[in-house]
Amino acid sequence: MSPLSGVRVLSVEHYGAGPYGTQLLADLGAEVVKVENGAAGGDYSRSVGPYLLGEGDSQFHQTFSRGKKSVNLDLKSAAGRARFERLLTEADAVANNLRGDQPEKLRIRYADLAAIKPAIVCAHLSAYGRGNARAAWPGYDYLMQAECGFLSLTGEPDGPPARFGLSMVDFMTGSLMALSLVSAVLRARQTGQGCDVDLSLYDTALHQLSYPAVWYLNEGLRTERLPRSSHPSIVPSQLFRTQDGWLFVMCQTPKFWNLFCEAVQRPDLPADERFIDPPSRLAHRDALQAEIEQTLETAPSAHWMALLAGLVPVAPVNGIAAALDNPFAEEVGMLNRVDHPQREGGLRMLSSPFRVDGQRPPNRRAPLIGEHDDEFP
Structure with missing residues (x-):
């Protein structure tokens, strides 16, 4: 039921x-x-x-x-x-x-x-x-x-x-x-x-203004747009160019930052005084972007996804076609007829985003006008 x-x-x-x-x-x-x-x-x-x-x-x-x-x-x-x-x-x-x-x-x-x-x-x-x-x-x-x-x-x-x-x-x-x-x-x-x-x-x-509203109401901070859709206070958490497109990388914790640097073979970055801790990375956002992009632009997005997916929070930047043709959408049952x-x-x-007892609800078409008049006289 x-x-x-x-x-x-x-x-x-x-x-x-x-x-x-x-x-x-x-x-x-x-x-x-x-x-x-x-x-x-x-x-x-x-x-x-x-x-x-x-x-x-x-x-x-x-x-x-x-x-x-x-x-x-x-x-x-x-x-x-x-x-x-x-x-x-x-x-x-x-x-x-x-x-x-x-x-x-x-x-x-x-x-x-x-x-x-x-x-x-x-x-x-x-x-x-x-x-x-x-x-x-x-x-x-x-x-x-x-x-x-x-x-x-x-x-x-x-x-x-x-x-x-x-x-x-x-x-x-x-x-x-x-x-x-x-x-x-x-x-x-x-x-x-x-x-x-x-x-x-x-x-x-x-x-839905959420925490930027609280920051403004209490501290007067006016959150503004940042380049590359960057997070306002965590670095690196933004778009990066690859050889053939874009990736969104979100190193929201020091753990993910270290795993990212290891996976892309840049062990020098965590040791760099400019990037040694979160405040330092925030202060040197532009320099860090240049360093990371210098590496990511050497290979296509698929290469980096193969190295990073499941290890570090990362996603390709897809158009609608690529989003819907993604095999994972089929695997989880988000498409039907x-x-x-x-x-x-x-x-x-x-499909509906809900699962109840592991099952998505069945899809039924929308009704015609008055299709159920006989049911509700």
Whole structure:
């Protein structure tokens, strides 16, 4: 039995952050039912290109709604509202990732639903939160990266500000929504008392500033971008050129530093007064980079990986193709295939990151709009 078997979540969701979080719940066995207004096109992700799968579906949508169900229901109509409230009586939670002022308008807060089901959990994910000056603002991942300082920490010092290559604030916020929803459901099952739980992209992004935030708040230190994506205080922990590409080497402890120097046949480096201890290496970062690169540029990345992998924390810098064609991804079961009526041979997909009793949950395609209307009249 999956850990969340018997948990039902109604989700008024669209695009990325909310669907990512509820998909994690579905992976763990929850029954996630997308509440979609078919007349308005349903979840916006269904129309996100470039790869569409017939009418009302796309590879983008399949990425975020695997294993869910869908009902075609207009929350703003009297009939749709009545049906939603019927479904609510058998649900554990209602999730949404709408603008912060929308849950009140749609009457999907705990205050609106408690009279129907006192134990219901209402999980809200929005750009800036509810009940504040920005509640009605639209907002997206990249904006949070910009305002919360991420762009100032990413890229080379002499380049323009740069965002993450992926929408990691969406994914982090969705994950935290899933965690808070499950936690609140556990309490509701013990006490019979539901609640609202709130996550915002802004709060999550600011929280992820982590130790650089603590350094600034207490010491006034402004962490800045460093060349080669270097760690701010540990050396060497950065990108290095090889003969044909790049490696990321992370000698986070003196043990790994010594093992690295031994493996690349540079016993002179630990004995050099400039590099003899962590503070010295930090003070002479540029000189150490030049010394290490002088060695690594004599051979291709594969040569150094053969010497260092499993001994020292090191990784090649791959593009997406190399990352997905990596035999290790197949070995650990992170790639699979799902059937799809618009795709002969199915869709190749990423597996869930979870393992339960050593097994990854099965992958099932995302639903069509209203595909499960008969199951939830």
